[in-house]
Amino acid sequence: MSGIVLTPRASLESRVDLSGVLPGAGVDFARLPVFHGGRKVALGDLFTASGVDDGRMTIEGGDALLDSVGAGLAKGEIVVKGDVGSKLGFGMTGGMISVKGSAGAFAASEVSGGKIVIGGDVGEKLGAAGDGSRRGMSGGVVVVGGSAGARAGERLRGGVVMIEGDAAEEAATDLIAGTIAIAGKLGANAGRGMKRGTLLLRSPEGLCAGFGDAGVHDLVMLRVLVRRSQELAAFMGASVTGARRFAGDLYSGGKGEALIVAG
Amino acid sequence: MILNGVEIRDSFAEAFPMVGTRLIITADSAKWAMIAAKTMTGFATSVIGCGCEAGVERVVPESETPDGRPGVAVLIFAMDIKGLKSVVPNRIGQCVLTSPTSACYAGMEGGESISIGKALKYFADGWQISKMVGGKRIWRLPVMEGEFVCDHDTGSVSGVGGGNILILATSRGEALAAAEAAVENMSKVEGCIMPFPGGVVRSGSKVGSKYKGMFASTNNFYCPTLRAQTDSHLPPEVASVMEIVIDGVSFDAVAACTKAGIEAVVALGRDKGVVAIDAGNYGGDLGPFHFKLREIMA
Numbered sequence: 001m002s003g004i005v006l007t008p009r010a011s012l013e014s015r016v017d018l019s020g021v022l023p024g025a026g027v028d029f030a031r032l033p034v035f036h037g038g039r040k041v042a043l044g045d046l047f048t049a050s051g052v053d054d055g056r057m058t059i060e061g062g063d064a065l066l067d068s069v070g071a072g073l074a075k076g077e078i079v080v081k082g083d084v085g086s087k088l089g090f091g092m093t094g095g096m097i098s099v100k101g102s103a104g105a106f107a108a109s110e111v112s113g114g115k116i117v118i119g120g121d122v123g124e125k126l127g128a129a130g131d132g133s134r135r136g137m138s139g140g141v142v143v144v145g146g147s148a149g150a151r152a153g154e155r156l157r158g159g160v161v162m163i164e165g166d167a168a169e170e171a172a173t174d175l176i177a178g179t180i181a182i183a184g185k186l187g188a189n190a191g192r193g194m195k196r197g198t199l200l201l202r203s204p205e206g207l208c209a210g211f212g213d214a215g216v217h218d219l220v221m222l223r224v225l226v227r228r229s230q231e232l233a234a235f236m237g238a239s240v241t242g243a244r245r246f247a248g249d250l251y252s253g254g255k256g257e258a259l260i261v262a263g
Numbered sequence: 264m265i266l267n268g269v270e271i272r273d274s275f276a277e278a279f280p281m282v283g284t285r286l287i288i289t290a291d292s293a294k295w296a297m298i299a300a301k302t303m304t305g306f307a308t309s310v311i312g313c314g315c316e317a318g319v320e321r322v323v324p325e326s327e328t329p330d331g332r333p334g335v336a337v338l339i340f341a342m343d344i345k346g347l348k349s350v351v352p353n354r355i356g357q358c359v360l361t362s363p364t365s366a367c368y369a370g371m372e373g374g375e376s377i378s379i380g381k382a383l384k385y386f387a388d389g390w391q392i393s394k395m396v397g398g399k400r401i402w403r404l405p406v407m408e409g410e411f412v413c414d415h416d417t418g419s420v421s422g423v424g425g426g427n428i429l430i431l432a433t434s435r436g437e438a439l440a441a442a443e444a445a446v447e448n449m450s451k452v453e454g455c456i457m458p459f460p461g462g463v464v465r466s467g468s469k470v471g472s473k474y475k476g477m478f479a480s481t482n483n484f485y486c487p488t489l490r491a492q493t494d495s496h497l498p499p500e501v502a503s504v505m506e507i508v509i510d511g512v513s514f515d516a517v518a519a520c521t522k523a524g525i526e527a528v529v530a531l532g533r534d535k536g537v538v539a540i541d542a543g544n545y546g547g548d549l550g551p552f553h554f555k556l557r558e559i560m561a
Contacts, residue, residue: 139395158395159395160396177393178395179394179396196392198392198394217409217410218409219409219410220289220330220332220364220366220409220410220412221394221401221403221410221412223330223331223332224329224330224366224396224401224412225394225396227329227330227331228329228396228397228399229396229397232396255390255392257392
């Protein structure tokens with residue numbers, strides 16, 4: 001990928017907040033102000049910026065100390081050839097972010113559009129509401145190639161979250177709407193306080209006590225989902241027709257559901 | 264113009280602007296998809312008496328439907344967007360939602376939005392589930408049979424209503440046979456419907472009536488039994504006239520459909536009792552769309 005390429009000048013010693021470092025803005029990247037630890041510095045002090053800003057940006061190397069990568073992205077594409085820190089794509093409304101490594105806490109938090117693909121694991125509160133916010137991710141797609149930390153999808157409002165590995169405890173807590181597909185194992189007490197929305201699972205093990213078994217059903221909706229979402233098609237298989245349905249959290253209205261589908 | 268012994272009269276069909284939409288209805292089997300589609304487009308021959316005009320556009324193969332099941336595309340037309348917004352959810356609610364295994368999807372994008380699932384969701388009494396995937400919102404309504412799945416809304420298009428051809432033949436049987444052949448060929452044209460029974464109108468109408476309150480009445484100029492009493496438009500050998508009315512999503516679609524119909528009738532020829540092809544109009548001052556038969560067949 002061409003476009004702007006950011007290459008670290010040296011190993012980072014403290015956290016860097018990359019809020020505002022977005023492709024397609026037509027700015028001098030080297031002069032962009034960023035927070036490094038408690039100090040405001042120029043991006044050029046930490047990274048060399050090469051290439052042409054054509055709406056694409058590559059961060060060479062990556063680092064778990066890089067926070068807020070792609071925060072607020074509305075269009076264009078960001079590729080990180082390594083790990084990132086917390087708040088990956090925070091508040092993103094469009095475009096595409098691809099992280100080859102792992103991401104920290106609050107990845108895809110409050111995203112409303114676009115797509116994020118993370119090759120490795122993510123920390124806690126994937127797609128969740130940020131601190132002080134009432135609603136998490138409300139649109140878009142997030143694919144996690146590894147496993148997710150605790151409370152993935154907490155207060156999720158919409159969109160599709162796909163976790164190809166395991167989800168730690170209390171996934172989908174207080175989930176409002178949207179879809180989370182978890183291919184691996186589900187940690188304890190999942191779906192507690194879930195109001196609406198859909199969990200796509202391989203097994204009900206790990207669901208909180210508020211889920212009731214509604215039986216196995218032929219659901220036309222599944223056929224539609226796999227034709228409108230390549231991620232869900234990969235999860236459920238293109239020929240899916242049915243699922244075992246659990247409704248919950250029955251202690252919070254019970255209009256959410258966990259659908260157990262074969263891979 | 265004479266084609267295979269059939270006179271193409273120097274006439275034109277006069278058509279009007281309508282607003283339309285397309286829906287894709289699916290079911291577990293092609294049989295039930297068609298039952299739902301036929302029911303949903305029933306009693307929709309003429310806006311004069313039905314509030315809309317609707318019909319089956321085509322059978323949609325499984326590979327093309329949103330849920331991979333057998334499907335049918337239907338087109339619905341009304342005189343204005345307000346009318347369309349009224350009849351579409353009403354017809355889906357009564358005829359598709361109720362039909363076993365059915366689902367209903369948007370068949371076009373763009374234009375003003377027509378609510379479908381958005382309007383029908385209330386039937387689920389709070390148990391409805393919406394899902395926004397791939398940029399489209401879809402609704403699931405729990406029903407006794409399972410779930411009814413329906414897109415949130417569909418698009419609309421400014422279309423053309425009232426295209427037509429008249430088939431003049433030497434007997435009722437020959438007129439109907441020619442009309443059936445025409446409808447079969449016209450059905451292959453996408454973007455059009457023939458909203459009358461089997462696509463054929465045996466009782467074409469003229470505007471107005473001697474009776475107060477009647478907007479349309481029998482077209483006595485084309486009634487063979489009234490030849491001696493009116494200024495008949497029929498030659499002596501014509502004993503029966505069948506009309507085919509066409510609604511379409513565009514002028515070009517209706518023109519193509521008209522041509523397909525005439526070609527099928529001409530293929531039968533004078534030997535099969537077809538004397539002439541004519542078209543219904545009101546002098547050209549009412550409808551902005553004119554389908555001139557000889558230009559279409561030139």
